[in-house]
Amino acid sequence: MTVDLSTAFGRLRLKNPIGTASGTFGYGLExxxxxxxxxxxxxxxxxLSFRPCHGNPPPRICETDAGMLNAIGLQNVGVDAxxxxxLPELARLGATxxxxxxxxxxxxxxxxxxxxxxxxxxxxxxxNVSCPNVVKGGMIFGNNPEALAALVKRIRAATGHPxxxxxxxxxxxxxxxxxxxxxxxxxxxxxxxxxxGLAIDLERREPKIGxxxxxxxxxxxxxxxxxxxWEVRKAIPKIPIFGMGGIETVEHVVEFLIAGANAVQIGTAxxxxxxxxxxxxxxxxxxxxxxGVARVSDLVDTxxxxxxxxxxxx
Amino acid sequence: xxxxxxxxxxxxxxxxxxxxxxxxxxxTIGPKTKPGHFAMIQAxxxxxxxxxxxxxxxxxxxxxxVPALEFVVKIVGVGTAALARFAExxxxxxxxxLGVPFPIDDLLPSDRVALVAGxxxxxxxxxxxxTLAARGIAADLFYGGRNENDVLKxxxxxxxxxxxxxxxxxDDGSLGRRGRVTELFTNALAGGVxxxxxxxxxxxxxxxxLAELLAEAKLEGSFAMESEMACGFGVCLGCxxxxxxxxxxxxxxxxxxxxxxxxxxxxx
Numbered sequence: 237m238t239v240d241l242s243t244a245f246g247r248l249r250l251k252n253p254i255g256t257a258s259g260t261f262g263y264g265l266e267x268x269x270x271x272x273x274x275x276x277x278x279x280x281x282x283x284l285s286f287r288p289c290h291g292n293p294p295p296r297i298c299e300t301d302a303g304m305l306n307a308i309g310l311q312n313v314g315v316d317a318x319x320x321x322x323l324p325e326l327a328r329l330g331a332t333x334x335x336x337x338x339x340x341x342x343x344x345x346x347x348x349x350x351x352x353x354x355x356x357x358x359x360x361x362x363x364n365v366s367c368p369n370v371v372k373g374g375m376i377f378g379n380n381p382e383a384l385a386a387l388v389k390r391i392r393a394a395t396g397h398p399x400x401x402x403x404x405x406x407x408x409x410x411x412x413x414x415x416x417x418x419x420x421x422x423x424x425x426x427x428x429x430x431x432x433g434l435a436i437d438l439e440r441r442e443p444k445i446g447x448x449x450x451x452x453x454x455x456x457x458x459x460x461x462x463x464x465x466w467e468v469r470k471a472i473p474k475i476p477i478f479g480m481g482g483i484e485t486v487e488h489v490v491e492f493l494i495a496g497a498n499a500v501q502i503g504t505a506x507x508x509x510x511x512x513x514x515x516x517x518x519x520x521x522x523x524x525x526x527x528g529v530a531r532v533s534d535l536v537d538t539x540x541x542x543x544x545x546x547x548x549x550x
Numbered sequence: 551x552x553x554x555x556x557x558x559x560x561x562x563x564x565x566x567x568x569x570x571x572x573x574x575x576x577x578t579i580g581p582k583t584k585p586g587h588f589a590m591i592q593a594x595x596x597x598x599x600x601x602x603x604x605x606x607x608x609x610x611x612x613x614x615x616v617p618a619l620e621f622v623v624k625i626v627g628v629g630t631a632a633l634a635r636f637a638e639x640x641x642x643x644x645x646x647x648l649g650v651p652f653p654i655d656d657l658l659p660s661d662r663v664a665l666v667a668g669x670x671x672x673x674x675x676x677x678x679x680x681t682l683a684a685r686g687i688a689a690d691l692f693y694g695g696r697n698e699n700d701v702l703k704x705x706x707x708x709x710x711x712x713x714x715x716x717x718x719x720x721d722d723g724s725l726g727r728r729g730r731v732t733e734l735f736t737n738a739l740a741g742g743v744x745x746x747x748x749x750x751x752x753x754x755x756x757x758x759x760l761a762e763l764l765a766e767a768k769l770e771g772s773f774a775m776e777s778e779m780a781c782g783f784g785v786c787l788g789c790x791x792x793x794x795x796x797x798x799x800x801x802x803x804x805x806x807x808x809x810x811x812x813x814x815x816x817x818x
Contacts, residue, residue, distance in 0.1 A: 262785035269551050282785075290798055293817065297780055297788030299629075302597035304780060308787045311798065455597050507781040508592065508602055509643070511554055 239524040240531040241517070243277060243499050246423045246476040247398050248359060250277035250332065250499055253532055254489065254517045257480050257503035258283055258336035258362060258402070259308070260453075263322040265329075267506070271514035274330030277499055280426075281318070281326075283338045283364045286347045288314035298435050298444040303454025303482070304504060305433050307447035310338060310370055315351045327357040334400065338364040342390050349395045361397045363388065363422075366404030366429035367451070378404030378429075381416035392421030400478065402426035403464075405457075410464045411471040424476035426501065427468060428461045453504040458482030462495045469496025469537055484512075486519035493535040552648050552783065553578050556641045560613040562634065566699050568625050569670070570634050571608070576617035579646045580610050585654065585678035586774055586807040589619070589646030590782035591633065599629040604779045604789075604802070606673035606751070607647060609680065609706075619644075622702060624670040648782050649806045652678055652749055652772050659686050661746035664738070665711075666760060667693040668731055668752025669700050674774040674806075676703055678749055679710040690738065690745075694719040694731025694756075701725055732759045739767055747772060754818065761810035771810045777801045792817035 241252035255278040261267060264279045273279060291311025298305050313321070315337070326333050335358045339345040345363065352358055365377035365384055377387045388401055401417040403410060405428035414425055430451025435444040443449070461481025469477060479497025483489055484505045492500045502513045524532055557574040564570045579589065590602035609620040625631050636642065652674070657663065663682065665675045672693060682689045689711050695701040697720050708716050718726025719734045727734060731752070750760055751774040764771045777789035784803030792814040793799050799808070 260785065266783060266785045270554055290796065291787060291790070293792065294790050294798070295778065296790065297778055297786065299599065299601050299778075302600055304601060306780075306786070306788060311787050311790075454600055504780070507786050508600070509554070510645070510781070510783065 237525050237530065239521045239529065240533075241521055243533060245498055248278075251275070252277045252517050252520065253493065253499035254513055254520065255334070255478060255499055255501040256280060256506060256513050257501035258364065260503040260506045263318065264326050264331055264333070265322060267510055268329055270510035273326065275514045275517055276332070278332040278334050278359060280334040280336050280362050280501060281322070282312050283310050283336045283367065284312055284315045284318050284348055285310065285338055286315060286344055286351070288312065288317065292447050295444065295446050297450070300433070300435055300452065300454075301456060303452055303456035305435050305445055305450030305452055306430070307445045307450040309447065310367055315348045319351065319355070323355070323357050332359045333357060334360045334362045336362040336364050336402070338367060342387050345387060346390055346394045349391050352395070352397070354396060358397060360400055360424075361391070361395055362400040362402050362426055363391060364402050364429070366402055366406075378413065379407055381412050384413060385416040385420040388417050388420035388422055398423045400424040400426050402429055404429050405460060405464055406432050411467055414468045414472055414475070418472055418475055424478065425468060426478040426480065427464050428457070428481050431457055431460065453482070455482040455484055458488065462491055465492060465497050466495040466539060486516055486523050489516060489520055490523060490535060493532065494537075494539050496537040496539070498533070498536055552646055553582070554643070554645045555579065557619070557644045559636045559638055559640045559642060560616060560618050561638065562636070564634070565702055569699070569702055570623055570625075572621045572623055572633060573611075573613045573618045574621075574642060574644065576610060576619050577644070579644060580617050580619055583607050583610050583619070583647040583677070584651035585681050586649070586651035586674050586772075587647035588649050588674075588782070588806055589621075589644050590648065590779070591621070592643040593629050593632040594636070599632055601629075601780050602643070602645065602782065603629040603633070604776075604782055606774065606806075608673045608676045610677060620676070622670065622673045622676070645782060649802055650804065650808070652774070652807045653747070654678070654681065657682075657685070657687050657746065662688045662690070662743070664735065664745045664748045665689055665691045666731060666735055666748060666750040666752070666756075667691070668756040669695050671750070671752030671756070671774075672702055674751050675749065676706055679707055683710040689715065690743070691716040692719070692731050692735045692738070693717070694734065696721045698725040730756075730759070732756060732763060735760070736763060739763070745769055750774070751776075757810065758815050758818075761813070761815055764810060772807050773810050774806045775801045775808060776806065
């Protein structure tokens, strides 16, 4: 049996549903030595700002149980350097590139998107409204459906590229944020970004991270991510979704597809094993074959849930 | 370029309850390794420890005739504790060699260099000492620790460099001079020795003091820096240090061996 891994993702047609997550994959080129970039469904590059950004002072990371905290602070080379120095090589290597963008203000986001313009070497734009590690921008939009809608409307007007909005899990109602983004013109959603956490150095009674709090990623967050993907899928049946959060194995990939993601992004696991993402493409085909699944898209949104009972008081 | 491969545990030598040497098969990493390179090691399956750990490749050697990488490790947490317990033959995922090695290609046989180590900071200096010895370049070792147990692999250093070139300092005076390793080094400078370059690895306090000494004496340095790292190859951006030009530089990719003159010690 030949398994069909191709994935319709709104206007995009991905080779397979395995992508890599922004902030965990550099500009892609760092991984070219460990895997074939062209073999991946899509790669989402480090969040790009209009001007280069130095990021936060160290310490920036620490390990936690089944995961890690980070507060990198969106250090990046800036959109111009990305377009001039990274994108040509990514295009030459055949990568499907998603440009992740961020800013402090609406104008900043629009400026980055306008710089990218109609460059066809960029397959889609992913809007980061969910970074918990910068003082301005980022989560100010991600936490507030009205601010989010206003931002997405402006970006929508500024680009013809497919527009993916990456949502923050640090909200009470992820579905309200998803609706706000989609109603404002998002073509697709990515969820989830990191969960805000705190780790403490007991002897010093100081946070282990210089920024005090950091974003939690890794296997520890996978159940939360699955729940949010599932909630948004139920609420918005047609919207293309990138699911992510703690994916380490092919079984984890399949979980996200069943919960309702059309495709996934491998994140922190890229740090542990730089070859993992491409290996998962092969393992996904094998898993589908073993389970009699002819098209990987047949797995999407197939969670069988039971009706939830009302409270029964004794 | 670095290789992501599975290497077998060949032997573990425990020096005391806190320190050990881990020998793994050299794989294809061994022949590519230069002094100052490091490797990322996954300490077993499962999610505790979750991330790989960064270790200097202390030596490229042999165990019972089998080519081996040696890592000298101090137990400081779950990763270093887990790595101490693997039986011979256990496969470990290893990514390496990584980073910018010590600059040594420009040294001349007439040059004299210094090696300054603090505690577990000896690790990258073992292969450096072996390599310098093979090239016939004179090197003086200044090695300090809290006590005698902290000052490891003295026999190797003395074999490579000559016993007369190895000087020790301990906080409690149990080995060598009582006091700090930087005091040993200061005394040598006061004696009029002129070093072409000073290679160092140790805790931040030692680096800071040494950087000041080198700046005053107008001596060139190369420090093998350490930091928590998630990836080891320049993408997580977790291991940065502040530089004098205002940037943050990754220790894993722009280092670990960096010139102390480029680091903004006031912001570190």
